[in-house]
Amino acid sequence: MIGIVLVSHSEALANAAMDLALQMVHGARPPIRIAAGAAGGFGTDATAIASAIDDLAKTDGVLVITDLGSAILSSSLALEIRSSTHQVVISDGPFVEATTAAVVGAAAGGSLADIAADASNALAAKKSQDATGQAASSAEHTDPGSPVVSAEERLINPMGLHTRPASLLVQMAGEFSSDIELTNTSSGRGPVNASSVIGLLSLGACKNDRIRIEASGPDAPQAVNAVKELVLQGFGELS
Amino acid sequence: MSDSLTMDAIQQWLHRFALEITTQADWLTELDSAIGDADHGTNMVRGTGAVVAKLNGGATGTVQELLKAVGMTLVSSVGGASGSLYGTFFLEMGRNSPSGEQLNASELEKALRAGVDGVVARGHAAVGDKTMVDALEPAVTALYQSLANGLRLHDSVAAAAAAATTGRDSTEPLVARKGRASYLGERSAGHIDPGAASSAILVAALAATVGEGTAQ
Numbered sequence: 007m008i009g010i011v012l013v014s015h016s017e018a019l020a021n022a023a024m025d026l027a028l029q030m031v032h033g034a035r036p037p038i039r040i041a042a043g044a045a046g047g048f049g050t051d052a053t054a055i056a057s058a059i060d061d062l063a064k065t066d067g068v069l070v071i072t073d074l075g076s077a078i079l080s081s082s083l084a085l086e087i088r089s090s091t092h093q094v095v096i097s098d099g100p101f102v103e104a105t106t107a108a109v110v111g112a113a114a115g116g117s118l119a120d121i122a123a124d125a126s127n128a129l130a131a132k133k134s135q136d137a138t139g140q141a142a143s144s145a146e147h148t149d150p151g152s153p154v155v156s157a158e159e160r161l162i163n164p165m166g167l168h169t170r171p172a173s174l175l176v177q178m179a180g181e182f183s184s185d186i187e188l189t190n191t192s193s194g195r196g197p198v199n200a201s202s203v204i205g206l207l208s209l210g211a212c213k214n215d216r217i218r219i220e221a222s223g224p225d226a227p228q229a230v231n232a233v234k235e236l237v238l239q240g241f242g243e244l245s
Numbered sequence: 246m247s248d249s250l251t252m253d254a255i256q257q258w259l260h261r262f263a264l265e266i267t268t269q270a271d272w273l274t275e276l277d278s279a280i281g282d283a284d285h286g287t288n289m290v291r292g293t294g295a296v297v298a299k300l301n302g303g304a305t306g307t308v309q310e311l312l313k314a315v316g317m318t319l320v321s322s323v324g325g326a327s328g329s330l331y332g333t334f335f336l337e338m339g340r341n342s343p344s345g346e347q348l349n350a351s352e353l354e355k356a357l358r359a360g361v362d363g364v365v366a367r368g369h370a371a372v373g374d375k376t377m378v379d380a381l382e383p384a385v386t387a388l389y390q391s392l393a394n395g396l397r398l399h400d401s402v403a404a405a406a407a408a409a410t411t412g413r414d415s416t417e418p419l420v421a422r423k424g425r426a427s428y429l430g431e432r433s434a435g436h437i438d439p440g441a442a443s444s445a446i447l448v449a450a451l452a453a454t455v456g457e458g459t460a461q
Contacts, residue, residue, distance in 0.1 A: 015325075044324025045291055048282070052329050053321040075424060076326030079367060083320065083329045086336075 008112045008121060009037040009062030012105060013055055013081050014073045017042040023102050027109035030173035030203070036112035037062055041084075050077045055084035063090040067118030069108050069125060070094060073101045095122040103128035103204065110173040110203045114180035120201065128204045155226040157233075158191065158218045163240035167211035171241035172203045178232055184223025186233060191216045200233065248350040248398030254454055255311060255348070256300050262450040263293035269446060276439040280426040285327060285439040292323030292331065308348055312339030312356075326424055327440060330364050330377060337363030350398045354388050361385050368423060372412075375419040375426065375433065380444035384409040399455045406445075406452035413437060413445040 014020035020042040028035060039058035044051040055070070062068045072078045081096045088094075095118060097104050104125035111121035161167060167175075179186045179200040188206065189196035192215040198205035211217060217237060221229040250258075266273070266289045274286030299318045305311045312335050320332030341359035343352055361381045370376040372383070387408035391401035414437065421433035424440070 044328065045288070045322060047284070047324065049288075049324030049328070051321055051324060052332065053317070076329065079326050080329045083333060083367060087317070087320070 007034070007036050007066060007115060008108075008118050009039070009065035009068045010105070010108050010112060011055065011058045011062065011068055011070045012038065012040045012042070012101075013050055013070055013077045014040070014042040014101065015044075015048045015050060015077065016073075019073065019101075023105045024109075026102065027106045030106065030110045030169055031113040032174075033113060033177070036109060037065055038109070050080040052080040052083040052087060055081050056088040059084060059088050059094055060090045063092050065092070067093040067095070069112075069118060069122055070096045071099065071101060071104045071108060071125065072096065093118060095119075097122060097125040099125035099128040103132065106169065107202070107204045110176055111201075113173075114177045114201070116180065116201065124202045124204055127202075130204055130208045133208075153226070154220050154222045155230045156218060156220040157230050158216055159234055159237045161211055161213055161215050161217060161237060161240075163243040164213055165243065166213050166215065167206055167209055167217070169203065169207065171236075171243070172206035174236065174241055175200050175206055175233065176203050178236060179229075182221070182223070182225050182229040182232070184221040184226040184229045186219065186221045186229050188233075189218040189220070191218050250348045250353050250398075250455070252308065252311060252346050255308065257457075258451050258454040259293075259296055259300060259315060261454055262447055263297045265446045265450055266290055266293045266443065269442075273439050273443055276437055276442055279436040280421060280429055280433045281439060282425060284325075285443065288323045288325065288327055289443050292319045292328060295319070295322035307344050307346055308342045309339045309344055312336070312342060315339075326368070327443075330368055330440070333363045333367045334360040334381075350392055350401065353398070354385070354392055354401075357388065358385050370423045373419065374423045375416045375421040375438045375441070376423050377438075377440040377444040379416045379419075379438065380409040380412040380441040380448070383412040384444075384448045399452075402448075402452045402455045406449045409445040409448035413441040416441045 012020040012024060020040045024038055039061050041055040041058040043049060059068055070081050072081055085094060107124045107128045108121050111124050186200035187197040188200055190209040190211045195209045198209060219230050219233045270286035270290045274283055277283050277285035295318050296315050299314060305314050316332045316335030320328050338356040338360040342348060342356045365378055370378045372379055384405040388401050388405040391404045416438040418434055420431055421427045426433045
């Protein structure tokens, strides 16, 4: 599992972002370190960031997530002064959204490269829901060469595909080797990869929206069935 | 080339820098309250105070080691962008110094150039972005040109300090393109950049130290 370092000017902000993200995790929690504040006030401290990174030397790589400008600057200096040598990526994603994407992705066992990409694109979910409600449709499409198994279901849980169900989906998608993609056929948004919580959120799928589930790979039928079941059970949110 | 900066002179420079920062702390904070978070004076006083404490705690062996220790102290005590940038400045200076116990004029010029290049690389700032670089870049250029023209070290460093002051003042009409002040956009114009101001103090402290003859 990868580790995550949250770099913020404010310890309270970092703790709150971490707690918010951890609400989506129901199994083993990814290792998270906070490097926040400097000299007892607001600020960032490259030496504190370096020791947070060193502290996670036994993980499968570390994603550093930053808030305002100097957090990135201090993090890049931290990479120079740290004593460990494992792989570290500094994310350019927005703090809260990237933290959520990274925590969920790490808990699902994602690789550093995948999670870093997901965190970097974490604004997509917000951008796709602009004031007019117009969709920014995704350009990603399934490889036409691989056989695709698909199903279409209606969302029945009251809140639609919000963060908690999205993170359940990501964790489930991690159990299959097939590529799973979801499209909101009611709004035309997608397809998006089911291994990305941010991608799933960008579908903006509400109750009664129809979701097409497509999978390609060796266990595609099982993967589609599993996702279908999850949708049919309302992600466990039906009272 | 007998002009050189001894370990003593380097420490003298840092003591003077700390003293000047303390004297001008209110002004630095005032500048920062116009376009930033009003803590540059306080942060720099804390950082340079930590450097002085470090120096008083016992001198380190070589120029390299001294400058590295100063850099690390600033990184962990100033906080925020200034800590990382001033830290980078001294770390890079140290990394690009010879391993002896003094810097001759050309070694000093090379080390300062490396320090400024480090700040530029770390902050991705260029001249005109309303940052420390606006004071530091012309200072090292002036130092290089003066030495190349055959001037003595104390005259060359004085030219560098004058260039840093001019550079500092040039930030006043600029619109910030880097750092927290950039969020203010046009409203950042009309104020001297606090980082450029503290950088000019750093170069002035060097000129005063060399001019006083602590350097040989």
